[in-house]
Amino acid sequence: MVSSDLQELLHYVEEWGFFFDRWGLPRTAGRVWGWLSVCEPPEQSAQDLVEVLQVSKASISTNIRLLEGLGLVERASKPGARQGYYRLRADAFESIMRQRIGGVTQARVLAQRGIDLLGSGDPGRAKRLEATRDFYAFLEREMEVLLEHWRERRGREELVD
Amino acid sequence: MVSSDLQELLHYVEEWGFFFDRWGLPRTAGRVWGWLSVCEPPEQSAQDLVEVLQVSKASISTNIRLLEGLGLVERASKPGARQGYYRLRADAFESIMRQRIGGVTQARVLAQRGIDLLGSGDPGRAKRLEATRDFYAFLEREMEVLLEHWRERRGREELVD
DNA sequence: TCGTATATTCAGTATATATTGAACTGTAAG
């Protein structure tokens, strides 16, 4: 290892915390993601996370569950081991894409609801919302295609690994 | 207008507030965006926004500036009029795409920094971060393509309008 | 140049939410 003592790693992990923060997710969720990205071994117990990240086990529990719900992290119970272990999911990025597509869908639906609300009485007034809906509909379709391309690519790479 | 009294509109506007909220942006910024999406005329003064949205002019000022910064809203000073007017930008969606691409770039850079930090001493350990970087690099490239397609599409539509 | 309307800034407050310690639940070993 060239220059990655624990101090540096934790500082780096903190940056993932900030990144999640700007995304509207708890900072600690980002710290967990960050740590699980660099730790050795890749599987860590809740206790490990409590100790290295210096946060309460309550917060670890909550944020692990959040990350599980987002499809970014999974439980990996080692046979014979008392506690559970956690690690990044191999298909985490598909989940991230799905999250994003979901957000886009919500925006499209919201725009459509506005169009319906304005009704047909005042033609032209809904033009702005139609533009919004069209944009998100476009984005939604294209991101689905992107996700499919990513899946294909991952499939090819797995054969190589 | 079929069924869009002010009450219903404001409730709808509020939903944009929630939407922005989940995006990590101030709720009031979402309310302004929402109102500017449905109001008549499309240009509104800060005073208009204060009255209809029932928030302080300080908050309107702050959030208008935020939306300007994001490239979603623009000033439209009417000739001869004292106050400025605000409206949605026609190219707001390009800005939204740029924002998103920017976020993706940050993630890619952050992953790369982690790879550099781990160094070459422990081959295989950086595999997770490499996967992260590769995903975001993929997404970054593809979203640039998407943005270009959107621009082309908008260009064609403008000729029709 | 002065006066007035409009817009911004800022310190203080309110609000929302992430985090914590402690209590509780479930589970597996002894």
Added chain:
DNA sequence: CTTACAGTTCAATATATACTGAATATACGA
């Protein structure tokens, strides 16, 4: 069955940030 530990839940706290009212700055018209 009992004990010990992992994990969750919950009420209380800490923290961050959005919002407000008041003061200040800016620009425009008389």
